[in-house]
């Protein structure tokens with residue numbers, strides 16, 4: 001919670017004060033699409049990301065009122081080391097450069113939220129039960145693979 005939720009508040013505040021003194025600049029907070037729906041087998045992480053999603057949408061207006069930018073970036077699957085570490089499927093994951101370009105364009109144009117990736121945009125609008133069923137399955141099998149890997153490493 002400290003890393004995935006509270007740090008976003010602290011950093012947005014610290015940098016927000018400095019940027020306001022300077023009179024320009026922006027901040028990007030990284031949340032996650034569909035986190036508000038609650039994701040089985042990733043429940044604590046999703047709860048932290050839901051906090052960031054809400055924080056970002058609110059702070060956007062506060063930053064804009066001071067002539068600054070704040071963007072909530074809620075990316076879909078992106079090909080970083082995270083997916084490999086968690087044993088998540090990487091098929092169809094967007095390249096990091098695409099995600100970053102979309103974020104920077106959104107920040108420059110004063111957008112409140114950017115959700116890169118069609119699948120992520122669909123996910124963000126899906127009914128809660130469907131999000132939970134779909135993502136719950138993916139996360140459950142990733143958790144099982146992780147458990148099997150941990151047992152192999154320990155033996």
Ligand SMILES: NC(=O)c1ccc[n+]([C@@H]2O[C@H](COP(=O)([O-])OP(=O)(O)OC[C@H]3O[C@@H](n4cnc5c(N)ncnc54)[C@H](OP(=O)(O)O)[C@@H]3O)[C@@H](O)[C@H]2O)c1
Nearest residue numbers: 003030031032033074075076077078079080081082083093
């Ligand atoms: N990849 C995706 O599909 C995806 C989708 C939606 C949202 N996100 C979000 O995007 C963000 C970045 O994820 P990623 O995919 O780029 O993951 P990543 O490749 O694992 O990178 C994580 C980064 O966080 C840093 N970090 C980890 N623990 C830290 C700590 N205690 N203090 C300071 N820095 C720390 C790591 O630094 P070191 O390199 O020094 O360890 C690394 O630079 C995360 O918030 C993730 O939830 C990712």
